[in-house]
Amino acid sequence: MDNPIMFLPAILMKQQSAAVLRECNDYTVRYGLELSEQEIGRLVENRKEALELTGRIEFGGGVIQKIIMEFADSGYMNQSDYADNLMELQECFYHFKSDAIEALTDDELIKLMKFYFEEICHGSVELLKSTMLENHCRDIRYGTKEYQKLNGYEDDYTDFLDWDEKEN
Amino acid sequence: MNSITTSNLGIEESSLNRGTYFQSLLGEVAGKQLLSAEQIEKLQYSLLELMAKEVERYTNGESSSVPIEKAQDLLQSITYLIGAYLKTVPDMQTKLELLKKEPMSVLFYSGLDVVARIKKEAQERMQLLQKSDRGPDNIAYHDTLFQGLPEFFHDYNMEYGAHELPGCIDYPLLYPLEDYQGVELIAYYLQRLTIENNILRCYPMSSINRLLHSFDKDADQLLINILELVLINSLGCVLLSKPTEGISISISEMQELQVKLSGKDKESVRGILKDAILILSEENALEEESRSYLMTAWSELTERLWNNIANGTLEHFFILTDQKEEVLEELYEGIPMEDEKLRDLIARMNSLNTLEEKVSLIREEVRSIIDLILLIEECFYPEEYSNFFYLLGEEECNLLKKWILYEAGSISIEDYEPNGEWQRQLIGYTNE
Numbered sequence: 001m002d003n004p005i006m007f008l009p010a011i012l013m014k015q016q017s018a019a020v021l022r023e024c025n026d027y028t029v030r031y032g033l034e035l036s037e038q039e040i041g042r043l044v045e046n047r048k049e050a051l052e053l054t055g056r057i058e059f060g061g062g063v064i065q066k067i068i069m070e071f072a073d074s075g076y077m078n079q080s081d082y083a084d085n086l087m088e089l090q091e092c093f094y095h096f097k098s099d100a101i102e103a104l105t106d107d108e109l110i111k112l113m114k115f116y117f118e119e120i121c122h123g124s125v126e127l128l129k130s131t132m133l134e135n136h137c138r139d140i141r142y143g144t145k146e147y148q149k150l151n152g153y154e155d156d157y158t159d160f161l162d163w164d165e166k167e168n
Numbered sequence: 169m170n171s172i173t174t175s176n177l178g179i180e181e182s183s184l185n186r187g188t189y190f191q192s193l194l195g196e197v198a199g200k201q202l203l204s205a206e207q208i209e210k211l212q213y214s215l216l217e218l219m220a221k222e223v224e225r226y227t228n229g230e231s232s233s234v235p236i237e238k239a240q241d242l243l244q245s246i247t248y249l250i251g252a253y254l255k256t257v258p259d260m261q262t263k264l265e266l267l268k269k270e271p272m273s274v275l276f277y278s279g280l281d282v283v284a285r286i287k288k289e290a291q292e293r294m295q296l297l298q299k300s301d302r303g304p305d306n307i308a309y310h311d312t313l314f315q316g317l318p319e320f321f322h323d324y325n326m327e328y329g330a331h332e333l334p335g336c337i338d339y340p341l342l343y344p345l346e347d348y349q350g351v352e353l354i355a356y357y358l359q360r361l362t363i364e365n366n367i368l369r370c371y372p373m374s375s376i377n378r379l380l381h382s383f384d385k386d387a388d389q390l391l392i393n394i395l396e397l398v399l400i401n402s403l404g405c406v407l408l409s410k411p412t413e414g415i416s417i418s419i420s421e422m423q424e425l426q427v428k429l430s431g432k433d434k435e436s437v438r439g440i441l442k443d444a445i446l447i448l449s450e451e452n453a454l455e456e457e458s459r460s461y462l463m464t465a466w467s468e469l470t471e472r473l474w475n476n477i478a479n480g481t482l483e484h485f486f487i488l489t490d491q492k493e494e495v496l497e498e499l500y501e502g503i504p505m506e507d508e509k510l511r512d513l514i515a516r517m518n519s520l521n522t523l524e525e526k527v528s529l530i531r532e533e534v535r536s537i538i539d540l541i542l543l544i545e546e547c548f549y550p551e552e553y554s555n556f557f558y559l560l561g562e563e564e565c566n567l568l569k570k571w572i573l574y575e576a577g578s579i580s581i582e583d584y585e586p587n588g589e590w591q592r593q594l595i596g597y598t599n600e
Contacts, residue, residue: 012213051233058233059220097233105230 010048013059017044020061024068031072032079039083046087054094063106064090070110076123088125089113092133099137112136177202177260187331187349189251197264207268214272219243221273226328241329246272248331248350249279256282283326283351290355291321297362305377305388312339313361320354342395343464363461364395370452371398371415379415382489397487399448399465404486406444412451416489425486429477437477438470504536513539517547527559537571540564544590553593569598 021040028034035043047062067089071077077085097109104112116132117123178200185192194211197203203211222242223234234242253275257263266275294317320335331349341360345353368376376398380387383397398415405412407428408421417425432440445466449459476485505513513533520526526547534540548556557565569581572591576584581599586592 012209012216055236056233057236057239059216059223060232063232094233097231098235102231102235105227106232107230 014044014048016060017047017062017064020065021068024065028068028072031077033072033077033082034079035083035086042083043086043090047090050091050094053091054098056094056098063093063110066106066110067093067113070114071117074114074118074123076117085125088129092125092129095129096133096137099133100140103140177264179260181260186255186347186352188247189255190247191251193251193254193263194267197267202264203268211267211272215246218246218272218276222246222328241332245328245330245332246276249283249327250275251279252282252286252330252352253279279330280326283330286355287321287324287326287351290351290358293355293358293362294318294321297358297365300365305380306339306390306392306394307388308338308340308391309394312337317354317358324351326351338391340391340393342393342399343461360461363458364393367452367454367458367462368395368398370454371402371413375413375415379487379489383487396465399462400469400485401487401489402448403441403444403469406447406451407440412448417486419488422483422486422488426480426482429473429482432477434470434474437474438466441470441473442466504538505533510539510542514543514546517543523552523555523559527556530560537567540568541571545588548590550589550593553590554597557594557597565594565598568594 018040021035021043025034043064047058047064051058064086067086071085071089092113093109096113097104097106100109113128113133116128116136117125120132121127179193179196184196198208219239219242222245223232223239226238226242227234250272254263254266257266294313298313316336316338318335320333320337323334325332330351333350333353337354337357339361341357342364343360345356345360348356376394379397379401380394383392384390401415401417402412404417404421404425405415407425408417410421429437429440442463445462446459448454449462454462473485476482504510513529517526517529520529530540530543534543544553544556572586572594573581573584581595584595586595
């Protein structure tokens with residue numbers, strides 16, 4: 001069998017994901033946030049595309065439930081761009097999950113996203129994506145902390161910095 | 169007849185792929201519409217649930233998603249385990265009932281039990297083989313038995329990589345295993361290796377090693393199946409109506425085989441080989457298991473023998489065993505005697521008066537080149553060397569020369585500088 005994953009019915013996975021999103025509405029409604037059936041459909045489709053793009057597969061309702069629970073109380077979330085923000089956060093999650101070479105658990109990555117989103121990026125998913133998470137995942141890939149402070153340690157990290165320059 | 173057809177549901181067990189049994193069975197079941205659309209959906213949902221649970225276990229509940237390659241590995245492992253269990257279910261009807269009624273997780277955990285049992289039995293078989301090993305001289309064989317297989321059992325992950333094959337299994341079997349995966353492949357490999365060793369036990373190790381040496385001087389480094397070579401020459405011996413124990417074929421015997429086999433059509437060759445295998449099995453009093461194993465090689469051997477007869481290249485099928493080699497190899501392979509026995513022999517040698525008596529005693533007692541060299545150094549005077557070499561014989565002298573060149577670092581005779589008187593005289597004597 002060339003691709004055993006084809007065995008698993010995509011429609012069932014979509015149904016599970018939509019059911020989870022509907023359940024989330026019961027919780028988020030207290031923060032004035034709610035997803036319409038159309039938005040649920042878009043989020044499910046967005047999840048499928050994000051997973052395909054990052055070469056991942058997910059079972060159950062997906063990580064979106066945890067993202068919703070974590071971000072629902074954020075002051076930067078409002079009903080007008082709630083679904084769009086969720087879609088971006090979902091894409092962001094799958095991208096950086098792979099980018100961090102599986103070193104972060106789902107909960108760690110979501111908490112990190114929430115922290116940067118609230119404290120540094122002030123509600124900008126774009127900023128979260130292109131700066132904070134990018135740098136953090138680079139730290140993980142290169143096996144070092146405080147990547148941006150490495151300029152003072154050129155002697156020890158020459159190869160590493162050369163690599164970085166090439167990348168840029 | 170009808171009841172057999174009903175219980176098989178039109179699905180032949182032998183037509184199902186042994187490695188991807190579950191998928192193969194599902195394909196047949198779906199093709200014959202033995203499951204309704206609802207039942208298929210239920211089965212897929214059950215598999216999805218199991219897969220989700222396994223991903224959660226694999227990631228310790230820390231990640232709901234995994235890279236697609238890992239998911240494929242996990243799913244292959246799951247389907248392998250389900251297949252391993254379904255293979256143990258005796259009839260198709262029961263298999264179908266299980267697919268209809270049981271959740272996939274039940275079949276999966278039953279599969280884990282089956283695979284654990286297969287692994288345990290295979291490991292015991294490996295240990296038996298290691299203990300009873302009398303080792304044909306082949307690096308791949310020893311590496312497989314003492315490194316590759318233990319590595320497999322050490323690294324094999326029953327739950328998340330049941331279909332995988334860690335460890336290097338290099339030594340080829342007479343009849344290669346097809347389709348099987350994971351621990352089932354290893355279990356069958358060990359079962360066949362045991363049968364092959366049981367058959368090889370019918371032959372003296374010195375004959376096997378001589379045959380291998382005749383096949384190729386570096387046979388120990390080749391990826392060859394030893395039984396195949398032994399079987400081919402044994403069949404040659406049967407066709408020559410001579411005992412198979414020596415597994416040797418001389419030039420004149422090769423010519424005799426050419427005469428016997430030339431002009432035969434393919435069917436005749438087939439019949440001749442089949443009869444020869446049966447005679448060989450009788451002669452060696454092989455058990456039924458070994459007999460049928462040898463018969464598995466029948467068709468392929470017929471094909472090869474027929475091609476070689478047609479091309480007049482019979483020497484590419486049977487192995488010509490060098491008769492001179494036999495003497496040399498016996499001396500090479502003998503185990504040096506214990507110190508006490510050697511001291512006693514030296515004393516007996518020194519008590520003898522004539523060179524003829526000494527050479528005669530050497531022929532009777534000495535089985536190792538190392539002992540022979542020690543006796544030359546201890547029991548002969550330099551003025552006796554040339555007569556001694558003459559009495560010892562050309563083959564033994566050539567062996568001694570070969571040995572001293574080997575000891576000096578496998579150099580040519582032109583580069584050799586003798587480090588003792590007997591070596592100098594030996595080189596002079598053999599060059600005469």
